[in-house]
Amino acid sequence: MDEPDDEQQAVHFEIADELMTFLPATRRRARQRAACDGTSTLGHLVEALGVPLPEVGPLTIGGAPVEPSHRPAAGEVVRVPPVPRPQPVPLEPGQDAPRFLLDVHLGTLARRLRLLGLDTAYHNDMDDPALVVQANEERRVLLTQDRGLLRRRALWFGAYVRGSKPDDQLADLLDRFAPALRPWTRCTACNGELVTVGKDEIEQQVRAGTLRSYDVYGRCGDCGQVYWRGAHGGHLEEIVERAARTVAAATIA
Known part of the structure; x- marks a missing residue:
């Protein structure tokens, strides 16, 4: 997935260390971002980064739990932990x-x-x-x-x-x-x-x-x-x- 040029139009992801193995070797860093198109769900965006959803624990935005079906807004920061x-x-x-x-x-x-x-x-x-x-x-x-x-x-x-x-x-x-x-x-x-x-x-x-x-x-x-x-x-x-x-x-x- 290509990162958007405008950070204000992006959704930001904090990827847990345990999930780094799923990211491309050139992009293994904790902070990731993806374009916010208003239609893609969190689940789709996480998998587009390379992380299979069965390996992901409870997603949160600002400490509040959200479902993979949630459609994020630009500027939101999503925490992506491993399964417990x-x-x-x-x-x-x-x-x-x-x-x-x-x-x-x-x-x-x-x-x-x-x-x-x-x-x-x-x-x-x-x-x-x-x-x-x-x-x-x-x-x-x-x-x-x-x-x-x-x-x-x-x-x-x-x-x-x-x-x-x-x-x-x-x-x-x-x-x-x-x-x-x-x-x-x-x-x-x-x-x-x-x-x-x-x-x-x-x-x-x-x-x-x-x-x-x-x-x-x-x-x-x-x-x-x-x-x-x-x-x-x-x-x-x-x-x-x-x-x-x-x-x-x-x-x-």
Whole structure:
């Protein structure tokens, strides 16, 4: 967006530091301005600056709250904060944690969320319109690093995933939503729920050496995948313990 030459005909925006990542590198400064045409809403102007509305907290002008549908007047100064953390998500009856849907680029994060017992849908071949439809129909929070996807008006609830590494992405999401965790209860492959099974029930699916070494097993009620605490158990335990600490700290804050 080009800035207007006449400051008196502009709307001014104070952008929070946490939202600077969404601005073009050459324009990452706290004070922004946009032409006041009398018809554009605050929501439109904020997104034209580069900030997706799902990442924006309560907008204010002169300390008074305003809706994204507000049409600003020339000279008004709009404060643009990030979403509050932890961010509440509307839950369906019987739910104790948000449900998630991840785009095609976040497969590792999807498996880690499932490890923590969070209901997490993921497809490696679904396009953007289909993602929005599933998120809306199943009331899932759509997680993505695609800013254009977050700007889709039809999307009921979305969130930008910060970080390039799975550890950082997971920490960001847990800090943002502070969901109730139920580790070791979901299949990391398909998201089905695990049920405890005895050795006699899975002896045809597991090698004899494994049966001799481990006593506790779970099986996915959907795909039948069998799980046990194997060689990677220590690493996974670290992920679970770190996640629990992150959620606890976010809840206290």
